[in-house]
Amino acid sequence: MSRGLDWFDAFREVAPEWAIVLLGLVTQLGDVWFLGVVVGTVYWVSTTRRDEAAAVFGLLLAGLSLITGLKHVFALPRPERVLVEVGALPETVHPLYQATATATGYGFPSGHALMTTIVYVSLAEYLSVGTRRQRYLAAAGLVTAVCLSRVGLGVHYLADVVAGVAIGLVFLLLVWRFLDRYPGHRGTLGFGLATGLAAVALVTSNVDLDAVLLFGTSLGAFAGWQLALLARGLDARRGPIRTSRPLAARAVVVVLSVATLVALIGYYWPVLLFAGSGVLGLLAAAFVTAPVLSRLERVDSLRGRSPSRSR
Structure with a gap:
């Protein structure tokens, strides 16, 4: 089943070998470990907006359960192609390649696309650094970069990342309406939602x-x-x-x-x-x-x- 466009093959023909390293580093901006460090740090240092930071923390966990459940519901495979064969790379970068540029499991929707949308857009909404416009532009840039890296690495079809971003945005719009109705309980609602979705993911993922x-x-x-x-x-x-x-x-x-x-x-x-x-x-x-x-x-x-x- 094809869920992408044919431009990947054209890109692979012109992309230099070092592009795999660059894209692999960019894709780390959407990895669970990196998002966890960002949200955890914000939560610990946000002494004046701890409740909002707690809500973002809860949305991070909720998003992880959401993508876990969705991947098992759709159960669609990843592309069977890579940007660069590992044998064509110097042995010194093989560990970096394995750590940053490979992926396993189901491919639809893209977890990186969904999670970066939830985390970075939530931070843009609740943080007070810079202007609101600047925060949203930064979030859009990060989400776009991560999505392009996933498609460029060949671990996702274009449709996978588009669906991930769309689901993430719909999820946020629905959740924010609920959180804004009870602004004094954002943290409780965020962590409560995460626990509920985790229970659902247990069932859907067997x-x-x-x-x-x-x-x-x-x-x-x-x-x-x-x-x-x-x-x-x-x-x-x-x-x-x-x-x-x-x-x-x-x-x-x-x-x-x-x-x-x-x-x-x-x-x-x-x-x-x-x-x-x-x-x-x-x-x-x-x-x-x-x-x-x-x-x-x-x-x-x-x-x-x-x-x-x-x-």
């Missing part, structure tokens, strides 16, 4: 490895954010927990979520996949909670510093 790990990570991030909000509420003296329904509800959610992750580790330990999902969940919870706890007034006072709380 308990695929990525879906299992994403479920644990999303549930842990959701629990971590609830714990952070609980600590923030107590620091603002909205407690004790037993007299506040919102705080009590968050406490119950945290206990149930963490108990689920611990159960995955303990009960399923012989099954390393499920145990790993639980471990990732606890790590995600700690990652989400830590920067919020470090900014609370009571923690600062215990350290002998002047109070400084992020809202």
Whole structure:
């Protein structure tokens, strides 16, 4: 089945061998590890807009589950062609080639295209660096560069990346309407959506490895954010927990979520996949909670510093 245009072959004839390295480096801008570093860094340093950063973090996890489920629903293969045969490259760049310019699994829609759209456009919407126009132009440029690199490397058809961008934009338009309706709960809604889509991906992917790990990570991030909000509420003296329904509800959610992750580790330990999902969940919870706890007034006072709380 052809989902692309024939210009790839013409491009391959004129492209120099070093183009594979350049495109491979560009495509890293849409890799999960790079997007995770970007969003995680923004979340940790955004002391004044932590809730918006938490929402972007949640959308990152939600997008990963969305693409995992969609790829298994369509189950369409990747192109059977490459820009440059690995044997034509110097041996010194073979590891770089394998790490940056190859791909496995299903090809439609493009995960790089969908994820870069969700992450970079969300950052353009919620960050305050530069003007809104500048942020959106930068996001459009990054998404376009990554999409072209995927097609140029021969790991996706043109239709794959177009569909990825389109699905990402539709997803954002729908989710933003929901988040804007409840601006004070953006983080909770983002992580909650990620957990729900991870559960759906478990079913549609027939308990695929990525879906299992994403479920644990999303549930842990959701629990971590609830714990952070609980600590923030107590620091603002909205407690004790037993007299506040919102705080009590968050406490119950945290206990149930963490108990689920611990159960995955303990009960399923012989099954390393499920145990790993639980471990990732606890790590995600700690990652989400830590920067919020470090900014609370009571923690600062215990350290002998002047109070400084992020809202």
